[in-house]
């Protein structure tokens with residue numbers, strides 16, 4: 001079907017994205033929940049449908065992999081690409097969030113690896129932040145920049161509320177679910193997002209810690225704000241893989257250390273994610289601040305008409 005933005009949608013799919021490929025009908029190309037994380041989260045699922053989605057912002061990091069978890073349709077997107085070839089500052093965050101929304105996603109879970117800024121947040125800690133600090137430098141972080149899209153649509157300049165950057169319902173669900181599963185998740189804290197791809201110096205790390213911030217990562221921004229700009233719920237689940245440079249006394253954090261700790265925890269993180277998926281409210285039941293983020297705002301983007309899915 002043709003929509004007002006000139007794209008050709010996929011039987012009932014949302015507007016503005018163009019899914020291609022994969023077997024099945026339109027339903028196979030729909031999902032209400034999105035998970036942005038590595039291939040370890042969906043690789044073993046049965047009946048995964050791989051689809052490519054074009055967006056007005058260029059290609060997302062990879063195909064979307066759609067499957068079912070606890071009766072819920074979930075779209076998985078490898079944040080860094082399936083070959084992990086995209087560093088944090090090269091990720092097309094706008095395309096990623098747009099692609100997810102275009103297949104019906106309204107609630108997004110964003111697991112990521114972080115460094116702990118306090119000694120008590122050692123490797124293996126799961127922290128569900130409630131605040132974010134942006135210390136990135138080169139990333140496009142809005143859909144509403146007044147720049148014309150390829151089809152000629154010009155988004156308006158609007159300002160979304162971001163005082164509370166994460167979905168309160170998603171956060172609550174994540175913390176309760178992790179704790180019920182025996183992982184004592186830290187409820188709240190500030191994620192500071194740095195440009196990377198290098199790790200912090202000791203001085204930077206000590207400064208971050210001195211501000212009272214909790215964990216440091218490289219991908220949480222602009223993922224969270226772009227989700228908000230599309231009216232999506234976004235919940236960050238941060239897994240501490242190391243003590244950041246200022247919080248430890250050894251050689252400082254290394255790439256291998258991060259990968260090893262993440263690999264050691266990916267199974268239980270996946271278990272928590274799937275339990276959270278099962279516990280999230282139905283799409284049509286959303287009544288959180290994220291669901292109302294665009295109320296009263298004229299975005300100029302016709303594609304942002306809501307199409308509930310489960």
Ligand SMILES: [Zn+2]
Nearest residue numbers: 167233288290
């Ligand atoms: Zn929400």
